[in-house]
Amino acid sequence: MLGYFALAAFIATIPAANWLISNAGTVCVPNGPCLIPVGFGLMAPSGVLMIGLALVLRDLVQRRLGMLWSLGGIVAGAALSWTVASPALALASAAAFLFSELADTAVYTPLAKKRLIAAVWASSLVGTIIDSTLFLWLAFGSVSLLPGLVLGKVWMVAAATLVLWLMRRRDPAAFAAR
Secondary structure: OHHHHHHHHHHHHHHHHHHHHHHOOOEEOOOOOEEEEEEOOEEEEOOHHHHHHHHHHHHHHHHHHOHHHHHHHHHHHHHHHHHOOOHHHHHHHHHHHHHHHHHHHHHHHHHHOOOHHHHHHHHHHHHHHHHHHHHHHHHHOOOOOHHHHHHHHHHHHHHHHHHHHHHHHHOHHHHOOO
């Protein structure tokens, strides 16, 4: 049950991120993203709230349901982006997301067998850097928001990993690899 819940949440994060970028933030740049403060005077596109979470959820989907479900979730989420974002934003999001999630998978898979939390952190960091750089460059032609986007994703990965760690302590069997 946990795996299917994580899969549904993972798929939903991608279109949610794209909707946020175009519609919600403390500042919305004309022909650009809506931004939120992420700390240390940095701003990031508001979709950062969902993508940091997506990185952790993808790892959980792979752990509970397997790599094929994880890859299917990546494709489904990217496809759903077309329903809530402009074609240019959806394409940039899908490309960045596909590349970053595949890199996340490549890092997570060998590490998760021994150290789940370390695997989630390492793979999320790799995914964060790739996703942030590609998305900003493809969507907006600039990586000027890269420090804020990376920081915002790190905050979300930290929060999601803490929840994952607490849940795993409460019910270790639910987090066993399948």
